[in-house]
């Protein structure tokens with residue numbers, strides 16, 4: 001992996017800049033792939049699409065902020081923990097709510113502008129949901145990682161996240177089967193897996209492996 005001069009991300013809340021990793025070239029040597037579509041590339045690291053400002057502590061989507069090339073090198077990917085991602089989700093939802101409930105203001109058009117600016121796009125919302133699912137699995141449900149048993153509260157939190165993904169977005173049948181399996185709905189997962197028809201060898205392999213995990217009533221995101 002060959003690093004490039006860092007990227008400077010400008011916080012939309014306080015205006016302070018944050019240095020993050022930028023790479024000139026990399027490769028997929030020693031990469032890992034999991035059934036929940038998470039990928040890990042030690043030689044091709046990627047920066048988190050959701051970042052936390054080190055100055056004011058607010059979260060923002062990298063794609064939505066101004067950035068420029070810095071002068072130094074940085075190896076900071078700005079990866080967020082599951083706890084931080086939940087905090088980010090609360091912040092984003094709170095901002096949307098404030099904009100909707102703010103009936104006190106006389107300048108209603110300002111409210112409208114505020115709403116337009118604060119509403120998270122569907123794509124960003126999808127990014128957030130995927131990051132939450134992957135981070136939850138990192139902590140509680142991933143093969144090859146030090147995982148712990150989730151509490152009932154965490155289970156119902158991620159259940160809502162996955163449901164929103166399944167109900168709100170167009171997803172590939174194989175991935176829908178994976179999500180059913182992770183929710184513990186093994187019959188539903190198997191039903192879809194029976195109808196999946198792919199010609200690519202690696203996909204056929206994943207389908208067969210996923211069937212075994214579903215039959216064994218395992219929710220774990222496995223290494224492909």
Ligand SMILES: [Zn+2]
Nearest residue numbers: 011014053056
């Ligand atoms: Zn900030």
